[in-house]
Amino acid sequence: MTEGTTQTSSRSSPFAPRHPWQVLCAGIASLVLTVGLARFAYTPLLPLMQAQAGLSESMGGWLATLNYAGYMTGALIASAASRPALRLRLYRLGLLAGLIGTGGMGLTSDPVLWMVLRFIAGASAAAGLLLASGMVLGWLVAHGRRPELGLHFSGIGTGIVVSGVLVALMTPAFDWAQQWQVMGAVGLALLVPAFLWMPAPQPPAATAPAAAAPSRPSLSMWLLIASYFFAGIGFVITATFLVAATEKQPALVGTGFLVWIVVGLTSIPATFAWDRIARRIGEVPAMIVAYVLQGLSSLLPVMSAHLWAALGGAVLFGVTFIGIVSLMLTLVGKRNSANPSQAMARLTLSYGVAQIVAPALVGTVAEKTGNYDAGLWLAALAMFAGAAVLAAYIPVERRRAATR
Template sequence: MLQDYLSVTQAGILASLNFFGYLSGALFSISLKNIQKKVFYFRLGIILSILTALILGTTHSEILWIVSRVLAGFGSAMILLVGASLVMLKLNLEFKTKAMGIHFSGIGFAIIISELVSQMVLENNSWGEAWLVLAFMAFIFSFYIFHILSFDKEAHKAALQKESNKSIFSPYVILLILAYLTEGVGFVVQGTFLPEIVNSLKGLEGKGNLAWLIVGIAGVPSSILWMRLAHRFNSVDVIIFALSLQVIGILLPTLSTNIYVNLLSAALYGSTFIGLVALFMNLGGQISKHNPVILMGSMTAAYGIGQVVAPLYSVALIAHFGNFDTTLYLTAFIVFLGVVLMLLTKSDTVIK
């Protein structure tokens, strides 16, 4: 779509609108305490995701695209945030941390499947048909999700008895939330522009789709591996390491036009952004214990702010300088600030 229909600026604006919807969904999710309501809005998120994909495949109306991107963002928040909260409530395992890694690996599988299917369809059809095929696949997969997701009356009553606890917002947690905001920036810049970044490099024209496929392949095992490390070591230390790797991955396209270096950049992105979502969400869930959606919602709201702002400064810098380098430098610096914030959480002077 970016090559055939949208400019970089248009893509950035649509991405920002999408993440504005995501931010709205994150803020809304904080108010959801009733399990049945969580299930309802999780299912609504799936429906919105399917319908908005259909809109992209059936119309060129700019107004409908704008509305659909906002609704798709809201639906994504319901699926990722409320869905993760439901999974944490549903799991009754000793090693919940490892299990959450498996849950978040679904993001990587989705990237691989969507990229492979899209490229197969695009060989003989337009991107509109590709969106329709993806919407149909999501519709088929949704049947099992709708069928399996339910809670008994005892779990429902227990959840209602658990009050929101604002005391969890200690200086430690605030630093954690701010660090997650920087990761929202790190996620969205490469998530929005990575294929075009690779395509813009001399000698790498047309290699952007391969880079995006590498993102998905690297993402599948990443959350499982990161969560295993978090189970074995300190979660904060693991997050610091993952953020540091992401900084390196962001900077690599500015340093070399070598195909392998840039595929390594894609691999570092895929292996860190999914893992960091899992690590932050799991740590938030551990801190908030019986009310994971409250803190996880606040964290995701901060993440969403980063997602909304990053595409806007990106398109401005790209338009001014004519390349992606300055955008990548600034993004790497912001994610590095996340490393600094996480290091501060280890200070003995920070109240936890």
């Protein structure tokens, strides 16, 4: 499709985006809805649900597991959708799923329905993280604009901030169910720009090269997959239970929402910062630093019950988790330029499997021990193990490159 054809097509629809800011707003709104609210509002609301709705630690872990299982399902469906029109329909269905999965949580106290809703909410995250990202990038490139996906991904941190601020403002007046319903109302407002301004996916150019045939992963690729698996464990434990672990400390009751807001605020500029660091020292060394820092983010709340430790852990987690995802996908895309989607799919599967397994295990252990210390130790050890695997990757990759 040519530039002129694209612009003509855009003018033919009353809802088609006419400016890059509209496209970027659509992408950011989709991430705030499907990730910040549908997927991550559960984190600051988990302590309230435990205190007011009788949600046990083990059930809290299972709800998180179902959420990440939903994300994996959505990611697999999105990756299998090749036709542009189908991807747009799936994206819009994902927005609606995010709305249902968020607002619906406040309309029932049935644990089985909660499981279904968390699964639906998880599936919706694929719409914002995978489908929206591709459509935003495709539109900007087709219109001769500089790709600005760093700004697009700032929607993840913005969504975390929004969910944390909403909980902080609502807790004195609203119970857990009413807060979920307000989250749903905010999601409905975000649905409007996310639905109307998101451009249709660009069809592939006639001259685009055919995808490379599937190939078996090399040893260096297996090392990246293993390190990303450990990153998935570390991420999901901290992202799910950080607020609940903070609220378990008697001296920190009522500060969980503040910790979550700090995570969001520090994650917004993280992708830009890690890109700069990677340009100076390389992607793999930058990731090793990020892994170690994220491991420390889980240990700080265990080592001290003071607020400074909880906030320090929140800062370290916020500045690292998005950077690790961004750097890893960038690295894999470069080293598998013939078929980057295949390599990214393998990584997504590894990362996702870890996120499905870990929450239920940590929730069960927390119910037996009365705290989340064991889970946070597991998160830290997983990140340190991932850093060690990345360190082993460097000489293996050098040998592979030297033999090519």
